[in-house]
Amino acid sequence: MAPSHDTVLLAHGGGGRLSQQLIEELLLPAFAPADGVLHDAALLNSPGQTLAFTTDSFVVKPLFFPGGDIGRLAVFGSVNDLAMTGARPVALSLGMILEEGLAMSLLERVVHSIRAAADACGVAVITGDTKVVERGKGDGIFINTSAIGVVEHALKIHPSAVQPGDAVLVSGDLGRHGVAILAAREELGFRSTLESDLAPLHTTVNELISSGVEVHCLRDLTRGGLASASDEIARSAGCQIELEEAAIPLHSSVNGACDLLGLDPLSMANEGRMLVICPEVHAAKALEQLRHHNPAACKVGTVHSTTTSEQQQPVLLRNTLGVLRPCDVSRGELLPRIC
Amino acid sequence: MAPSHDTVLLAHGGGGRLSQQLIEELLLPAFAPADGVLHDAALLNSPGQTLAFTTDSFVVKPLFFPGGDIGRLAVFGSVNDLAMTGARPVALSLGMILEEGLAMSLLERVVHSIRAAADACGVAVITGDTKVVERGKGDGIFINTSAIGVVEHALKIHPSAVQPGDAVLVSGDLGRHGVAILAAREELGFRSTLESDLAPLHTTVNELISSGVEVHCLRDLTRGGLASASDEIARSAGCQIELEEAAIPLHSSVNGACDLLGLDPLSMANEGRMLVICPEVHAAKALEQLRHHNPAACKVGTVHSTTTSEQQQPVLLRNTLGVLRPCDVSRGELLPRIC
Numbered sequence: 001m002a003p004s005h006d007t008v009l010l011a012h013g014g015g016g017r018l019s020q021q022l023i024e025e026l027l028l029p030a031f032a033p034a035d036g037v038l039h040d041a042a043l044l045n046s047p048g049q050t051l052a053f054t055t056d057s058f059v060v061k062p063l064f065f066p067g068g069d070i071g072r073l074a075v076f077g078s079v080n081d082l083a084m085t086g087a088r089p090v091a092l093s094l095g096m097i098l099e100e101g102l103a104m105s106l107l108e109r110v111v112h113s114i115r116a117a118a119d120a121c122g123v124a125v126i127t128g129d130t131k132v133v134e135r136g137k138g139d140g141i142f143i144n145t146s147a148i149g150v151v152e153h154a155l156k157i158h159p160s161a162v163q164p165g166d167a168v169l170v171s172g173d174l175g176r177h178g179v180a181i182l183a184a185r186e187e188l189g190f191r192s193t194l195e196s197d198l199a200p201l202h203t204t205v206n207e208l209i210s211s212g213v214e215v216h217c218l219r220d221l222t223r224g225g226l227a228s229a230s231d232e233i234a235r236s237a238g239c240q241i242e243l244e245e246a247a248i249p250l251h252s253s254v255n256g257a258c259d260l261l262g263l264d265p266l267s268m269a270n271e272g273r274m275l276v277i278c279p280e281v282h283a284a285k286a287l288e289q290l291r292h293h294n295p296a297a298c299k300v301g302t303v304h305s306t307t308t309s310e311q312q313q314p315v316l317l318r319n320t321l322g323v324l325r326p327c328d329v330s331r332g333e334l335l336p337r338i339c
Numbered sequence: 340m341a342p343s344h345d346t347v348l349l350a351h352g353g354g355g356r357l358s359q360q361l362i363e364e365l366l367l368p369a370f371a372p373a374d375g376v377l378h379d380a381a382l383l384n385s386p387g388q389t390l391a392f393t394t395d396s397f398v399v400k401p402l403f404f405p406g407g408d409i410g411r412l413a414v415f416g417s418v419n420d421l422a423m424t425g426a427r428p429v430a431l432s433l434g435m436i437l438e439e440g441l442a443m444s445l446l447e448r449v450v451h452s453i454r455a456a457a458d459a460c461g462v463a464v465i466t467g468d469t470k471v472v473e474r475g476k477g478d479g480i481f482i483n484t485s486a487i488g489v490v491e492h493a494l495k496i497h498p499s500a501v502q503p504g505d506a507v508l509v510s511g512d513l514g515r516h517g518v519a520i521l522a523a524r525e526e527l528g529f530r531s532t533l534e535s536d537l538a539p540l541h542t543t544v545n546e547l548i549s550s551g552v553e554v555h556c557l558r559d560l561t562r563g564g565l566a567s568a569s570d571e572i573a574r575s576a577g578c579q580i581e582l583e584e585a586a587i588p589l590h591s592s593v594n595g596a597c598d599l600l601g602l603d604p605l606s607m608a609n610e611g612r613m614l615v616i617c618p619e620v621h622a623a624k625a626l627e628q629l630r631h632h633n634p635a636a637c638k639v640g641t642v643h644s645t646t647t648s649e650q651q652q653p654v655l656l657r658n659t660l661g662v663l664r665p666c667d668v669s670r671g672e673l674l675p676r677i678c
Contacts, residue, residue: 015564040419053432058470126392220379337352
């Protein structure tokens with residue numbers, strides 16, 4: 001059934017007839033519950049003993065970019081947050097805040113993209129909500145996805161499990177998502193053929209754990225990139241992370257774009273890359289697993305114990321001459337609305 | 340620790356140092372996890388066999404209104420969506436989309452209000468996310484709360500459980516939230532001392548079930564009010580709902596405001612009122628329970644079986660002369676951003 005209106009009206013969020021129409025014409029066909037009846041909350045059988053719960057809002061600009069769109073991003077983003085605890089995704093919620101005047105055809109494309117991405121992850125959107133704000137009080141579509149997962153392993157995957165001597169790995173080359181988004185913003189006058197690395201990571205994580213790697217910590221390298229993730233983990237774990245600058249895999253287009261725009265590739269956002277911290281003796285096995293999905297996966301650093309004074313510099317970069325310098329965490333202002 | 344900036348900057352959403360500061364100075368003190376360490380997803384022990392899952396975004400304007408604010412609304416709103424399945428709230432997520440330039444003091448007030456509301460419901464905010472959009476691309480604060488609850492009863496509370504002959508009850512007088520919001524919008528030039536009915540309903544629902552009332556369906560009367568909720572349930576259940584116009588409890592100020600503005604009080608939003616559908620023989624017991632919380636709770640109608648042609652008019656209103664007319668579901672355009 002084609003939606004009855006060409007654009008989103010304020011009344012589509014008012015809870016009356018037009019809200020019902022939007023649900024019946026667009027959302028139910030995409031995400032229909034088994035019985036076709038909507039209720040205030042969805043019920044599900046508890047999938048296991050330990051659950052994971054996460055939420056993420058997406059305000060990416062533009063809504064469609066090389067390698068993805070806000071819908072895929074919203075699904076894979078929350079699936080990946082679950083995956084960072086080793087959890088298998090079970091149920092998704094979908095909250096949309098639409099701007100009055102949004103083209104209905106664009107909303108349809110995003111909704112179908114959400115459905116396809118959820119199908120690809122084997123997870124269902126089981127509850128949702130849609131609001132509409134006046135023209136100029138939003139920006140097309142903002143999406144929130146929250147997700148429930150189930151933890152089916154016995155590992156403690158957490159910053160506090162990180163140990164001195166652990167190896168620090170990345171699951172592929174870094175910075176593609178950030179560069180793809182910046183290139184898609186026409187006002188920057190900068191072009192690239194690079195696509196976002198946007199991808200779900202739960203299968204990779206599952207294979208890593210199933211292969212017997214004693215994973216200590218996982219972190220997807222989204223906003224703030226490798227620099228922020230390393231900083232947060234080192235500070236949480238009370239350790240120091242030393243990164244080998246030359247080992248960090250970067251596509252030449254990412255390096256080129258960062259040079260051009262004066263950005264740090266280590267702070268660039270990814271949406272399908274993660275940090276893996278595991279015992280050094282498990283690093284080779286972990287890399288073998290990671291390389292089934294991405295041949296650029298590699299070891300980029302090591303965890304050290306610290307003295308109190310050294311904790312002022314939680315992350316160090318070692319350059320090719322062996323010189324160490326603190327890794328800079330950006331203030332964050334250069335890359336708004338990257339996800 | 341007072342936040343280091345007076346207003347929200349784009350960089351507070353960039354994933355770098357300022358994002359960390361916002362979390363450490365404002366969000367962790369309000370919602371600190373037991374170990375003080377944030378991870379991509381929160382873990383929880385499964386609270387039971389059947390879970391309820393819901394999501395809701397809040398774009399209410401203004402952010403503070405008589406009887407509440409967007410923070411309380413976001414917590415009670417999701418708690419109430421869970422309660423409509425009879426579920427006890429267990430965990431909340433908090434997704435915030437902030438507009439650049441928002442006063443940090445206002446954000447602090449909202450965050451503290453969220454914490455106080457969650458405490459009042461015995462539920463914890465266990466995972467969250469914050470994004471920032473440019474000035475003029477949002478409107479102060481939009482909030483998404485998603486919630487996990489546990490179902491600890493054996494009833495089927497669902498539109499499909501509604502039976503001809505069932506009684507239709509409301510838990511209190513209707514329309515206060517809608518009128519309070521409209522009065523708070525100064526541009527309407529209309530004043531009222533009425534406060535929103537905003538309140539959590541899970542305790543009332545729990546008492547109703549514990550008292551032995553065979554609850555068939557619950558629905559909180561938010562956007563679209565009694566008119567929309569009755570329409571949706573009647574259509575889902577394949578029944579007709581007949582409402583007694585004179586029985587519907589309305590405060591004189593709600594009637595007055597609706598007369599003045601040309602609005603239908605039955606379409607006005609509530610945030611602390613629900614529809615209860617149960618067997619007629621349980622209606623007296625249900626009302627006794629409901630009146631512990633609100634003496635205005637009463638029976639407003641009855642469920643009838645329908646022929647196919649009658650399903651074109653899922654809700655009928657009977658006036659004091661006994662004349663029946665179809666109940667009108669608004670298109671929804673009159674009351675944008677009520678929640």
